Structure formats: C-alpha cells, structure tokens
Amino acid sequence: MKKYSLCWVSFFFLFFFSMMNFFFFIYFIMNNMMFMLEWEVISLNSTGIVMSILLDWMSLLFMMFVSLISSVVIYYSKSYMSSELNLNRFIILVLLFVFSMILLIISPNIISILLGWDGLGLVSYCLVIYYQNIKSYNAGMLTALSNRIGDVCILMVISWMLNYGSWNYIFYLNFMKNDYSMMLISGMIIMAAMTKSAQIPFSSWLPAAMAAPTPVSALVHSSTLVTAGVYLLIRFNMLLVDMIYIKMLLLLSGLTMFMAGISANYEFDLKKIIALSTLSQLGLMMSVLSMGMPDLAFFHLLTHAMFKALLFMCAGVIIHMMNDTQDIRFMGGISFYIPLTSLCLNISNLSLCGIPFLAGFYSKDMILELVSLSNLNMFIFFLYYFSTGLTMFYTIRLLMYLMVNDYNLISIYNLYDEDYIMLKSMFLLLFMSVISGSMLSWMIFSYPYMIYLPLNLKLMVIYVIMIGGFMGYMVSNMNIYSMNKFIMTYNLSNFLCLMWFMPNLSTYGLSYYFLNFGQKMLKNIDMGWSELYSGQGMFLIMKKYSIFYYFFQMNNFKIYLFSFVSWMLIVLMMMLMI
DSSP: OTTTHHHHHHHHHHHHHHHHHHHHHHHHHHHTOOEEEEEEEEEETTEEEEEEEEEOHHHHHHHHHHHHHHHHHHHHHHHHTTTOTTHHHHHHHHHHHHHHHHHHHHOOBHHHHHHHHHHHHHHHHHHHTSSOSHHHHHHHHHHHHHHHHHHHHHHHHHHHGGGGTBOBGGGTTTTTTTSHHHHHHHHHHHHHHHHHTTOGGGTTHHHHGGGSOHHHHHHIIIIIGGGHHHHHHHHTHHHHTTOHHHHHHHHHHHHHHHHHHHHHHHOOBHHHHHHHHHHHHHHHHHHHHHTTOHHHHHHHHHHHHHHHHHHHHHHHHHHHHTTSOOBGGGOOOGGGTOHHHHHHHHHHHHHHHTOTTSHHHHHHHHHHHHHHHSOOOHHHHHHHHHHHHHHHHHHHHHHIIIIISOOOSOSSOOOOOOOHHHHHHHHHHHHHHHHHHHHHHHHHOSSOOOOOOOHHHHSHHHHHHHHHHHHHHHHHHSOHHHHHHHHSOHHHHHHHHTGGGHHHIIIIIHHHHHHHHHHHHIIIIIIIIHHHHTHHHHHHHHHHHHHHHHHHHHHOHHHHHHHHHHHHHHHHHHHHHO
16 A cells, blocks of 8 residues: 555645635635735845746646546556566656646746746656656657757846846736837747647657657646647747737748647657647647637647547556557447446547537637638648648547457457456546537626637538548548558658658767767867877978988998997088088
8 A cells, every 4th residue: 555655645636726726716716816926935136036837727727637637647557567676766757747736736926837837847857767667768868958948038038038127927028018028038939839739840849759668658648748849839829929020930830730730640658649639639639729719729639638638548458458559550349348438538529529519629629610600721721631630530430449450469368357456447537528619708707709610611620520530431441551652652652751851860860060070070080180280290301211220220331330439420521511
C-alpha cells in the first residue's frame, strides 16, 4: 500500500481541487466576477516585482480541466506504471508539471508566466527522457531546444516591459495596444506561442515527444502543455486584432492543420498518429484565434483536451496488450479482446471527428460555420474544410486497422482482459468527452450565435466528413503503395509522409552547415596549417637538420674534416670581403 500512497493522495487532492474550481467557475460566471490578488515581492527603481493571481471564469475553468485530467492520469499510471520501481518519482514529476501549468494559468504577470512556462519546458524534458535511451534523449533535446526559442521570446518581452513600470501585462492590453513597443511584444508572444503549440516551423518536436510514457502523452502532449501557447494568445488577444502578425499566424496555423492531417494518413506508429491529430487540432485552435474568436478557441481547447487524453489512454492499454508494439499494421480485431477499451477509443475518435452531440461536435461545427460566415479568402476556407475531411480520413483508417482487420502480430496469442484501474479512469474521461461539449456551450456562451448560411454551405461539413470517411475506408482496404503509384510520385509521397521534411530541417538541416564548417576548420586549420606553423613544424625542421648533421658527424672522418676546412675557408673569405 505504501508504494501507491502518493498516487492515491495526489489523485484525491487533484480531483477535489478540480471540483472546487468547477463550483467557483459557476459562481464567477453567473455573477460576472474577477479576482486579482497581488503581493509585492520587491520594488526596484519604480519597477515592482509583484506576485499576482488572476481568477476569472477562464482561468478557473482551465484549472478545473487540467486538474481533472491530471488526477485521472495519475490514477491510470498507478496501473500502467505498476512495474516501475521509481513510481513516486514519476508521480512527483507529473505533479510538478501540473503546478507549473496552474502557475501559468492564474498569472497576469509576465514574470510568473515565465516561471510557469519554463517549469513546463523543464518538466516536459524530464518526462520525455524518462525511459533512458538514445531515441528518448534525442526527442528530449529537440523538445527542450524548440521550447527554448519561446522562452527567449518571453524574456525579451520582460525586458521590453521595463519601459512600462510594471510587468502586469493585463493592465496595458487595452490602452497601449497601438504603441510601437506593444507591437513588438505581441510579435514575441506569437513566436513563443508558436513554439509551445508546435506550429509550422517548430512542428517536429511534438511527434518526437511521443518517446515519453503514455500517461505523459495523455496529460502533457495532448491537453495541457501544447495548449499553453493557445491560452497565452487568448490572454493577449486584445493586442492581436488587426495586426500583420495575426495574418501570418492564420496562414501558418492553417498549414499546420493541413500538414498534420496529411502526415497522419501516412504514419504507422499508433502514438504518432494521435500526436499528429493533436497537432492538427492545435492548428485549428490557433487559426480560430487569429480570426478573432478567442472564446471559441478556448471552447475547442477544453473539449479537445478531454477526448484526446482519453484517446492516448486507450492507446496505452492497446500498446500494453500488444506486447509493447506500437505499429498499427500488427494490430487488428482488438474489439473482440478488449471491448470496453475499444468503446472508449471509438467514442473519443468519433468525438474528434465531430460526430453530432459528442464533445467535439459543438466546438468544431461552430468553428466551421463561423469560418463559412466570415469574409476570408478561398484558400483559408479550403484549408479548414480539407483538414476536417483529413481528420475523418485518418480516424477511419485507424479504426479499420485496429478494429476491423485481422490480428497480425503472432499466430498463437493470449490477449488478457482489461485492467480495471485503467478502465475506471478512462470511463470518467469517456463521460466527460460525451457531455463536456454541450455543458460548456451552455455555460460559456451566454448568448446564442446567429448563423445564417445557404443550404450547401451548411451541409459542407457533412459532405467533407462523408468523403473523408469513405476515403479512409478505401485506403485502409488497399495497399497504400498502390495509391502512391497511380496518384503521386515517390518524392511527393515522401515529402507528405515526413511532415514536409520538418524533422530533418529542424535537426540536421540547421546544424549540418555549421558542423561541416567546423569539421573543415578542425581538419585544415587546427590539425593542418596551425600545426605546421607552430609546434609540429618547428619539431620537423629541428629533426631534419639534426639528421643532416648526424649524417655528417657519423659517416667518416674525411667528410667531417673536409666540411671543417670548407667552413674555415668560407669564414676567411667573408673576413677578407669585409
């Protein structure tokens, strides 16, 4: 019992903390309240370092979701990590992560945001390299160094905000938004959010971070850490209206959504498929945010957190059952052996697709209808709808590979039944991923959105979902290479498969020229010319001359005397010339 004591304590603490946040959220949103608590740590040259806490409906609701998912994940890892010797260390790391996230959520102060932000990055690195091998180490370094770019941006924001006399950014958002330095600050904030939420130049770390244990993926890389960037932009969204940066963000996040949807269709690693699906949804949140709808982005963030954490948990059970195999080509027919886990997997998958009256439907459908209503160009419209179709595509493909196809791993197999600790935790999230969409849409949006569209535009969502589902069914029935042979060249399919070459570009591509130049410098300068002109060259000259003189001395007396006489003659001639 002693081994599990920390699990139990942290589960109950986080669960009741979540419930408390929920009741506070209802009280705050009904009375339209907002609390700001401040404690001045130090005042230096009229710039005060203030520890402040901002409690409004948004931070309370997000804290409720984060603590609920983390409590469920801790309960789940009690069984999932049961063979782990240092289980308490793992739980403490997860708790550190949760507290960093909570610090980020409740702080209106850029200094405490940096503390929470850096805490997230550091604990995320520790969790990614939890299973210590070279792959985990590489993934952890990629994760940490990608996130460092965002940390540096926030540090630059801190130094820019020295001009204002306080680091409480929330005071300056309204009346200084046309200031030039505020434009720089908003550019930095967008950059930081793009690194943390893995938008296009920095996308490659999110699938790499799947080297972490599955409970970590469920908590960190689906619902909390990757949405920190979206949450930061929701807080700063007053700055971002009518700026050139926001148009760039809209383009990049739309492309992220598109790229992740395509790459997920080529992927065979179960956890990477779900990671790319997360990346696609993050692109959706960011692009909605950059269209000026922060409430909608927040709504999708919360519903997505529920079903994506559930999806990762189901993947963890499947990986355990499949003898730690993650390749979906080996799986198949698992609905016969683990029916309840398959139920959770299917419902969370359908919720991800936006099937009516599940959680994802309420946010996704409203997003797509408001995209149709907005006066954006055809390209963005195409990206939104095509990415929605691709979501359905890779979901049906995954479902066919896992549920419908034959079991391919070994010929004689004994698949055990489900673990009830894992199932209990998954059922809590299953309940939430069914009802959270409708619950939040009644609570957050106090007024109804009036959406008036022509019939075909209204049914556009259903069209793309049906086409995507049909394509997913067809592709999972035929050999994927045959499709490539007829439709695309090898190079193009390679390009689409490898996330538009982003992992190569962000690791080897950045360092290749510098390392190559360094190798040339080492070879030609350090071990080449500088050796010749310093120690080694001097040694060689001395050695050469000493061999020459040694030859003279040792060969015979006649040569020695002759050289002596000739030397004296030369000296005499020189004296006569003088």
